[in-house]
Amino acid sequence: MGSIWELDYYSRPILDEDQKKVWEVLICESPLDIRTNTDSLFRYAKYCSSKTVNSVWLRTALEEAIEKADNTPVKIRFFRRQMNNMITKACKDVGIPALPSRRTLLLNQWLQQRMEEVYPQEEGYKAGTNPSVRLDAPLAQRLPDALEGQQWGFVNLSAADFNDMPEWDIDFGEAFPLEMGGISPDTQIPGVLIFSQRALPLAGWMSGLEMAWLKFYSSPQGEKLLLETGATESWILANLGNPKIKAEASRFEEAKQKANGIHFLGVQSDPNSESFAGFWLLQEVNLP
Numbered sequence: 001m002g003s004i005w006e007l008d009y010y011s012r013p014i015l016d017e018d019q020k021k022v023w024e025v026l027i028c029e030s031p032l033d034i035r036t037n038t039d040s041l042f043r044y045a046k047y048c049s050s051k052t053v054n055s056v057w058l059r060t061a062l063e064e065a066i067e068k069a070d071n072t073p074v075k076i077r078f079f080r081r082q083m084n085n086m087i088t089k090a091c092k093d094v095g096i097p098a099l100p101s102r103r104t105l106l107l108n109q110w111l112q113q114r115m116e117e118v119y120p121q122e123e124g125y126k127a128g129t130n131p132s133v134r135l136d137a138p139l140a141q142r143l144p145d146a147l148e149g150q151q152w153g154f155v156n157l158s159a160a161d162f163n164d165m166p167e168w169d170i171d172f173g174e175a176f177p178l179e180m181g182g183i184s185p186d187t188q189i190p191g192v193l194i195f196s197q198r199a200l201p202l203a204g205w206m207s208g209l210e211m212a213w214l215k216f217y218s219s220p221q222g223e224k225l226l227l228e229t230g231a232t233e234s235w236i237l238a239n240l241g242n243p244k245i246k247a248e249a250s251r252f253e254e255a256k257q258k259a260n261g262i263h264f265l266g267v268q269s270d271p272n273s274e275s276f277a278g279f280w281l282l283q284e285v286n287l288p
Helices: 055-069 081-093 105-117 159-167 199-207 243-258
Strands: 004-015 021-029 043-048 075-078 098-100 151-158 170-174 188-195 211-219 222-229 233-239 262-268 276-283
Touching (some): 004 081, 004 105, 021 105, 075 081, 081 098, 170 199, 188 199, 188 243, 199 262, 199 276, 211 243, 222 243
Parallel strands (some): 170 276
Antiparallel strands (some): 021 043, 222 233, 262 276
């Protein structure tokens, strides 16, 4: 797999001479492995006048970033759906697929760091919220019938257990260094394992999604375990009618919070398998 980039193009809490908000593009490389040194990953930042906010300016910035990185990513992730048309057009013009995604973990951390340390030092900084536009999410979808797991369960691993992850036999998956989550080696990382006779097709299908996180969802219509993907999509992994299973789901959410939102999803052919058709390290985050 080639490199994947994360991109944000939006206004910042900085005003120019005309009292108009300054815009900025941030681009960084996604960490794809648990051993990744995030300090070595490519980053690019450039301010943009509100007068020149368009796909042409963004395309030029992308071309400059590609030249600086001496590398063209296989795809670009972005989380702001209201910027969909502009970002998609600019990426298309440089020949790179752009995908709405909540799997922008390094970008989220970098943006937060700039909000706290960089923008307040800029002339024209104006403190206050810089809200993104919230858009309604569609209803959760059922998994394709042929890909539903025959069995699944909640499990826990310590953070230290993931030190051996590079040696695990995994067909499809993605990870990130746990140091990004700021957790200790003895932290319990909760997860869900799905067992299916069609484990490989299920994992292959999941690999085509932008995997975000798992979430226990409770409503008057019942409790469900959801897989969140893309910018807003969600899939029903299981309906939780059994009180014992609901209690396990609640404990899963509690453990996830203690682990700063970090958790995992694994797909195997059966509980005795020593390999994974799919394994994704996930983190639930609050996006701007």
